[in-house]
Amino acid sequence: MNSTIGKYAGVVAKPPIPKTAVPSGNPVKGISFFLDPANGVPIYRQIIQQIEYAILSGRMCPGDRLPTIRSLAVDLKTNPNTIAKAYGELEILGILETQVGSGTYISEKKPAVEEDSLSLKIREVTGRFMQEMRDLGVDKRELVKLVSEFKE
Numbered sequence: 001m002n003s004t005i006g007k008y009a010g011v012v013a014k015p016p017i018p019k020t021a022v023p024s025g026n027p028v029k030g031i032s033f034f035l036d037p038a039n040g041v042p043i044y045r046q047i048i049q050q051i052e053y054a055i056l057s058g059r060m061c062p063g064d065r066l067p068t069i070r071s072l073a074v075d076l077k078t079n080p081n082t083i084a085k086a087y088g089e090l091e092i093l094g095i096l097e098t099q100v101g102s103g104t105y106i107s108e109k110k111p112a113v114e115e116d117s118l119s120l121k122i123r124e125v126t127g128r129f130m131q132e133m134r135d136l137g138v139d140k141r142e143l144v145k146l147v148s149e150f151k152e
Contacts, residue, residue, distance in 0.1 A: 035076055043078055047086035052111040053121065055095065066096070066104045 035046050054060040066072075069087060073080040087104055090096040094109040133143050 033072070033076060035078070043076075044082050044086040044089070047083065048089055051086070051090060052095070055106060055111055056113060060106050062106050062108045064106045066106070068103065 033047060033050055035043055037043065039046075041049075051060070051066070066087070067075070069080050069083045073083045076083070087096055087098070091098055091104075093111070094107055095111055096104055097107045098104045130143075138146070
């Protein structure tokens, strides 16, 4: 394990990786960004959404350190300017704080939650889950049973 990785905190993305997605190579204390260039959402926007989702879900907390722009760009095989744009927008919103020479951290400010945005995210995650279950040959009755057992 890279010795600098343990310094960061983050999120583990739960949805399966689409075949066109690019996962980050080094999960950072649970952080894995999944980029899907085929879904029509700009890469920097996908990064913003994933950071906001991680904060809202409680998997990233105030004071948690994010990977450096350069290291995340290498992991995601994307341009560092893309990462900088995502971090910059979150910093303008007050969600991230950059300390020169130290790194980029989650601030105390929570991302704004729009009901439509949350509903859309829930439908998106549920849709991917349902598709994965269909791909695995799980029928509706068996799926209900599995979810019920998992809930208990």
